[in-house]
Amino acid sequence: GDSVTQMEGPVTLSEEAFLTINCTYTATGYPSLFWYVQYPGEGLQLLLKATKADDKGSNKGFEATYRKETTSFHLEKGSVQVSDSAVYFCALSDTTSGTYKYIFGTGTRLKVLA
Amino acid sequence: DGGITQSPKYLFRKEGQNVTLSCEQNLNHDAMYWYRQDPGQGLRLIYYSQIVNDFQKGDIAEGYSVSREKKESFPLTVTSAQKNPTAFYLCASTKTGVGETQYFGPGTRLLVL
Numbered sequence: 001g002d003s004v005t006q007m008e009g010p011v012t013l014s015e016e017a018f019l020t021i022n023c024t025y026t027a028t029g030y031p032s033l034f035w036y037v038q039y040p041g042e043g044l045q046l047l048l049k050a051t052k053a054d055d056k057g058s059n060k061g062f063e064a065t066y067r068k069e070t071t072s073f074h075l076e077k078g079s080v081q082v083s084d085s086a087v088y089f090c091a092l093s094d095t096t097s098g099t100y101k102y103i104f105g106t107g108t109r110l111k112v113l114a
Numbered sequence: 115d116g117g118i119t120q121s122p123k124y125l126f127r128k129e130g131q132n133v134t135l136s137c138e139q140n141l142n143h144d145a146m147y148w149y150r151q152d153p154g155q156g157l158r159l160i161y162y163s164q165i166v167n168d169f170q171k172g173d174i175a176e177g178y179s180v181s182r183e184k185k186e187s188f189p190l191t192v193t194s195a196q197k198n199p200t201a202f203y204l205c206a207s208t209k210t211g212v213g214e215t216q217y218f219g220p221g222t223r224l225l226v227l
Contacts, residue, residue, distance in 0.1 A: 032213040034215070041221070041223075042220055043118075043204055043219050043220045043221050044218045045218070049215060051213035089156065089157070093216070095210075095211075095212050099170075100164055100208060100210050100214070101159065101162065102206075104156050104157045106155060107155070
């Protein structure tokens with residue numbers, strides 16, 4: 001079945017460092033890919049998404065490119081801030097079978113130090 | 115403002131008790147979902163519903179029940195058969211279509227007394 005694998009955390013960076021969080025997926029159809037962010041005690045918020053190969057999603061300085069050849073959707077940010085500290089989830093939706101289910105990775109905790 | 119509301123924010127359950135978590139959305143979304151999140155872990159799907167009066171089991175449905183009598187509402191009951199209910203419960207909804215974003219509520223934390 002479909003699956004999402006993302007890098008284990010926690011990731012600890014200094015402010016203004018470059019961020020990469022790796023995400024790879026397995027899907028039988030043509031999935032859409034998402035990155036969500038979760039702050040402590042809250043629900044998940046959409047960070048960015050891409051719906052087809054070679055699409056780049058971007059928001060608030062974060063970017064991710066849908067790479068079909070490597071089945072990846074890595075999250076990057078050029079200069080992180082303390083306020084970016086949160087848990088980041090990679091997810092996919094594959095509606096080929098007519099069901100609207102979303103598959104989530106296990107999450108990567110990011111801690112940014114001032 | 116459109117969105118998803120969950121209540122209560124915190125819920126305490128006694129042994130042998132059934133409790134119901136509320137989820138309401140005013141986004142006019144067809145599909146609704148319940149997830150369970152345990153500390154330091156990802157999301158596990160409990161139940162989902164793509165249309166009123168129909169719902170499907172997710173990966174961890176045992177000990178839980180749902181109903182979908184109205185498009186806006188998808189309550190989750192945690193029954194006494196669920197032996198380890200302590201977790202953070204998230205409700206979500208989405209339009210049904212390719213590439214649609216799933217929107218989440220603020221969550222309910224369930225604790226056992």
